[in-house]
Amino acid sequence: MNAESPKMNTVGRPSAPELAVETTSFKSLLGGRGLLQSEKLIFEKDDYSRTGVDFADIEIDAADLDGLLRDDLSLPGLTEPEAMRHYVRLSQKNHAIDLALYPLGSCTMKHNPRLNEKMARLPGLGDIHPLQPVSTVQGALALIDSLSHWLKTLTGMPAVAVTPKAGAHGELCGLLAIKAAHEAKGQGHRRTVLVPTSAHGTNPATAAFVGYTVKEVAQTADGRVDVADLASKLGPDVAAIMVTNPNTCGLFERDVVEIARLTHEAGAYFYCDGANFNAIVGRVRPGDLGVDAMHINLHKTFSTPHGGGGPGAGPVVLSEALAPYAPKPWVVAGGAGFQMLEHDEASSSANFGRMCAFHGQMGMFIRALTYMLSHGADGLKQVAEDAVLNANYIKASLQDVMSVPFPDGPCMHEALFDDRWLEGTDVTTLDFAKAMIDEGFHPMTMYFPLVVHGAMLIEPTETESKDELDGFIAVLCALAGAAKAGDVARFKGAPYLAPAKRLDETRAARAPRLSYS
Amino acid sequence: MRYLPLSSGDRAAMLEKIGVDSVDALFVDVPPSARRTGTVDLPKVAGELEVEAQLTAFADQNLSPAKVPFFVGAGAYRHHIPATVDHIIQRSEFLTSYTPYQPEIAQGTLQVLFEFQSQVARLTGMPVANASLYDGSTAAAESVLMATRVTKRNKAVLSGGLHPHYRETVETLAHAVGIETEACAVAVDDEADVLKHIDANTACVVVQTPNVFGTATDVSEIAKAAQAAGALLIVVVTEVMSLGLLKSPGEMGADVVAVEGQSIGVPLSYGGPYVGLFAAKEKYLRQLPGRLCGETVDADGERGFVLTLSTREQHIRRDKATSNICTNSGLCALAFSIHMSLLGQEGLKRVAKINYAKAHKAKDELAAAGFDVVTPRFFNEFTVKLPVAALPVVEALAAKNVLGGVPFARLQDAPGFENHLIVAVTETVSDSDIATLVSALKEVAR
Numbered sequence: 001m002n003a004e005s006p007k008m009n010t011v012g013r014p015s016a017p018e019l020a021v022e023t024t025s026f027k028s029l030l031g032g033r034g035l036l037q038s039e040k041l042i043f044e045k046d047d048y049s050r051t052g053v054d055f056a057d058i059e060i061d062a063a064d065l066d067g068l069l070r071d072d073l074s075l076p077g078l079t080e081p082e083a084m085r086h087y088v089r090l091s092q093k094n095h096a097i098d099l100a101l102y103p104l105g106s107c108t109m110k111h112n113p114r115l116n117e118k119m120a121r122l123p124g125l126g127d128i129h130p131l132q133p134v135s136t137v138q139g140a141l142a143l144i145d146s147l148s149h150w151l152k153t154l155t156g157m158p159a160v161a162v163t164p165k166a167g168a169h170g171e172l173c174g175l176l177a178i179k180a181a182h183e184a185k186g187q188g189h190r191r192t193v194l195v196p197t198s199a200h201g202t203n204p205a206t207a208a209f210v211g212y213t214v215k216e217v218a219q220t221a222d223g224r225v226d227v228a229d230l231a232s233k234l235g236p237d238v239a240a241i242m243v244t245n246p247n248t249c250g251l252f253e254r255d256v257v258e259i260a261r262l263t264h265e266a267g268a269y270f271y272c273d274g275a276n277f278n279a280i281v282g283r284v285r286p287g288d289l290g291v292d293a294m295h296i297n298l299h300k301t302f303s304t305p306h307g308g309g310g311p312g313a314g315p316v317v318l319s320e321a322l323a324p325y326a327p328k329p330w331v332v333a334g335g336a337g338f339q340m341l342e343h344d345e346a347s348s349s350a351n352f353g354r355m356c357a358f359h360g361q362m363g364m365f366i367r368a369l370t371y372m373l374s375h376g377a378d379g380l381k382q383v384a385e386d387a388v389l390n391a392n393y394i395k396a397s398l399q400d401v402m403s404v405p406f407p408d409g410p411c412m413h414e415a416l417f418d419d420r421w422l423e424g425t426d427v428t429t430l431d432f433a434k435a436m437i438d439e440g441f442h443p444m445t446m447y448f449p450l451v452v453h454g455a456m457l458i459e460p461t462e463t464e465s466k467d468e469l470d471g472f473i474a475v476l477c478a479l480a481g482a483a484k485a486g487d488v489a490r491f492k493g494a495p496y497l498a499p500a501k502r503l504d505e506t507r508a509a510r511a512p513r514l515s516y517s
Numbered sequence: 518m519r520y521l522p523l524s525s526g527d528r529a530a531m532l533e534k535i536g537v538d539s540v541d542a543l544f545v546d547v548p549p550s551a552r553r554t555g556t557v558d559l560p561k562v563a564g565e566l567e568v569e570a571q572l573t574a575f576a577d578q579n580l581s582p583a584k585v586p587f588f589v590g591a592g593a594y595r596h597h598i599p600a601t602v603d604h605i606i607q608r609s610e611f612l613t614s615y616t617p618y619q620p621e622i623a624q625g626t627l628q629v630l631f632e633f634q635s636q637v638a639r640l641t642g643m644p645v646a647n648a649s650l651y652d653g654s655t656a657a658a659e660s661v662l663m664a665t666r667v668t669k670r671n672k673a674v675l676s677g678g679l680h681p682h683y684r685e686t687v688e689t690l691a692h693a694v695g696i697e698t699e700a701c702a703v704a705v706d707d708e709a710d711v712l713k714h715i716d717a718n719t720a721c722v723v724v725q726t727p728n729v730f731g732t733a734t735d736v737s738e739i740a741k742a743a744q745a746a747g748a749l750l751i752v753v754v755t756e757v758m759s760l761g762l763l764k765s766p767g768e769m770g771a772d773v774v775a776v777e778g779q780s781i782g783v784p785l786s787y788g789g790p791y792v793g794l795f796a797a798k799e800k801y802l803r804q805l806p807g808r809l810c811g812e813t814v815d816a817d818g819e820r821g822f823v824l825t826l827s828t829r830e831q832h833i834r835r836d837k838a839t840s841n842i843c844t845n846s847g848l849c850a851l852a853f854s855i856h857m858s859l860l861g862q863e864g865l866k867r868v869a870k871i872n873y874a875k876a877h878k879a880k881d882e883l884a885a886a887g888f889d890v891v892t893p894r895f896f897n898e899f900t901v902k903l904p905v906a907a908l909p910v911v912e913a914l915a916a917k918n919v920l921g922g923v924p925f926a927r928l929q930d931a932p933g934f935e936n937h938l939i940v941a942v943t944e945t946v947s948d949s950d951i952a953t954l955v956s957a958l959k960e961v962a963r
Contacts, residue, residue, distance in 0.1 A: 039628070052861070052864065064895070075865065078861065091605070096609045096613040123583055125572070127583060127595070128579050129582060136920065139577065139578030207836065280547070284552070309626070311846045352693075353686075355689070356652055356654050356686055369572070370568055377560065390523075390531075501817045505620075
């Protein structure tokens with residue numbers, strides 16, 4: 001180094017922090033956050049006349065539409081480079097599975113294989129129309145048939161209705177089949193659905209949606225359905241029970257066979273919420289447990305991407321008793337290839353109607369089948385085992401620093417903690433979750449299930465390596481230590497290092513502003 | 518297995534930490550009778566190479582629209598999607614995130630949803646829109662339920678031009694909850710008939726424009742009649758591209774609008790996933806189904822976005838929720854929003870005019886060839902009443918490598934409509950495709 005060096009161009013030279021400079025209160029000149037650009041709304045552009053497509057501006061003589069033409073269209077346009085900037089900048093404000101463990105309990109945030117995406121974009125699958133003549137889409141029908149075969153085999157159930165578009169839509173499908181079956185047997189007076197207190201919100205919402213009265217079933221001290229309470233509530237008014245298994249406490253319902261027996265004895269049907277099928281796929285068949293209907297979230301167990309909130313897919317497997325009531329359309333294999341039964345007249349079934357315009361979430365069927373074929377039966381069994389192993393490893397590693405509401409015995413695919421261990425720290429479950437963001441992880445599901453105070457539900461999934469789990473465990477241990485040591489500001493102000501500080505949800509709801517104006 | 522990172526060494530170390538001998542000990546709560554021991558009769562693990570070959574074999578059995586003259590519509594439309602759309606939706610941060618429950622680390626998704634809602638509101642001419650539903654048909658069903666909540670009445674009048682699959686989707690849900698539906702007779706143009714069905718028990722009138730036969734309708738009169746009777750007008754749109762040219766439902770007085778958004782940004786994908794657009798008048802805000810994204814500020818006072826008014830939703834209200842929907846159609850909403858941004862008002866108008874011009878060219882050529890076009894006013898889709906049944910005709914056309922449209926009989930068995938063929942013509946259709954359709958129809962539909 002000579003005396004001239006400070007004046008030299010420093011490009012290519014290593015830089016190091018200047019320790020004498022205090023950096024925490026640093027503010028950029030115009031309020032930017034470094035490369036994380038603040039991004040205006042597309043509506044805040046001055047000029048709406050740009051476009052990112054090159055279509056000719058033709059003249060038309062729309063005489064037949066006299067009086068029907070609009071002149072009020074006001075939508076901003078972006079050229080392609082502007083669009084790329086806008087959406088890529090926005091993308092950088094999102095957390096994602098591909099960035100780190102995403103432990104949302106009950107959501108099964110597993111890796112999304114990219115082969116699935118590639119297959120869904122094959123022109124012969126991604127670019128075919130639902131109303132092409134069936135003779136021109138035999139491969140599509142064969143694919144649906146193949147997916148159905150896998151789902152039926154893995155669940156041990158005789159039939160599957162593929163059209164429901166998400167888990168809650170599958171619940172709707174299952175309950176409508178149950179309703180139709182009761183009505184066909186002269187049991188339409190059955191108007192009650194029993195739901196455990198720990199159920200997903202969609203269960204009571206779906207039951208109420210189709211006009212049933214919801215009655216809650218109590219839970220035992222070890223986090224399972226209280227069979228005695230269930231038995232006391234089963235009766236001639238009960239149409240169905242809706243039980244999640246493994247349940248939302250991450251536990252297998254040990255008495256599930258007895259639950260099914262009691263339910264059937266009372267003349268009701270057993271709807272199983274299959275959101276947590278990932279824990280048992282390849283090892284347990286719901287059909288062997290006495291289930292009558294169960295939706296399968298293809299976006300959970302079978303890895304189709306969550307996409308920022310869908311699209312999902314929720315095929316419903318059905319028992320012999322419910323199969324005749326499955327909604328149309330229906331794919332059948334015949335002598336001359338596959339057929340699609342779309343009309344009541346064309347089928348002898350007592351179908352309850354139609355769930356949606358076409359044949360369900362084909363794009364998700366392609367991805368899910370690709371995933372199944374990749375794993376094979378042996379790989380899927382390994383999926384369940386590794387998912388359960390990972391969850392139990394987290395539970396074992398954290399049970400001494402956090403509190404576990406149901407400590408006895410193993411959990412399944414998710415580890416549930418409560419907030420007893422935070423007592424006296426002035427840190428809440430919400431604060432703790434927000435502080436996880438500053439350490440690089442998405443928070444776990446919080447305050448659910450409702451039966452556990454300050455619940456923290458952690459579902460790692462099988463696609464996490466031991467290294468990633470150990471890193472996650474280290475973060476939670478460190479945060480737990482900080483909470484117990486009284487470092488409250490770390491939690492109350494969290495997140496400090498996210499693209500946004502803690503957001504005011506109360507204000508958003510008080511004076512809703514839902515679109516740009 | 519390439520998606521499973523744990524090694525056998527990892528597994529052993531983790532079992533030791535847990536304090537059990539084998540993974541079987543973790544499944545001890547499963548009743549012995551339900552434990553699977555034997556092998557499952559399904560294939561074993563397979564590499565990318567093998568799986569790709571299997572999926573390609575399925576794809577190869579289908580006739581891909583890109584290869585042939587293509588006129589199939591009736592609720593799903595083949596439009597050109599800019600390459601940018603598919604690139605952006607495959608970014609990890611959009612593809613592999615979930616519902617933005619933690620807004621501080623989901624501002625990307627949330628701002629997109631806010632922009633999406635704003636685009637949908639402007640496109641439909643309505644003050645508020647939600648963050649998407651599954652598709653147009655389920656949006657229509659939700660809108661009927663909402664109308665009965667709002668009016669405390671129990672009857673829905675369904676226009677005879679409503680897509681039969683939409684009608685069935687609405688009827689399935691409505692009848693399950695005890696809502697009565699009154700479906701008008703199938704008709705190419707049925708405004709007058711709809712008006713006759715409105716009475717003091719009517720909760721809502723559901724009208725589609727352009728309807729399943731392609732007919733565009735000014736629904737202003739129906740809006741006035743419905744509202745005068747205390748009912749809501751629900752406007753269904755299955756071809757969202759039409760809103761680049763046609764008066765918005767809001768301008769015509771709609772109370773609720775349920776739209777299939779597939780035409781903008783979402784590939785055909787054999788029927789799904791698509792994206793339902795749902796918009797309404799402001800006074801129904803707290804009765805809307807589905808997620809809503811709203812503007813707020815963060816602790817530093819910076820603008821930010823959150824999911825809001827969740828007290829309508831299942832995870833808070835449980836059996837008192839306005840809908841049971843949870844996962845909706847987020848990534849398709851993103852695709853819609855990107856494509857809409859790339860189009861902008863200028864691009865949308867231009868592509869809409871091209872659709873109009875091509876469809877009318879096809880109509881003119883078919884009419885000149887002696888075919889009976891029965892749709893009086895249309896955007897990019899019209900109906901031809903063939904001299905023979907339409908179902909075998911489309912099969913015969915397919916044998917000639919022409920995908921010539923949708924027979925109405927495919928959608929519904931309705932006497933008098935056996936010969937009706939619904940023909941959609943988008944910007945992807947060339948003049949020579951139209952000529953091929955006309956000459957092929959002359960051969961097979963005589």
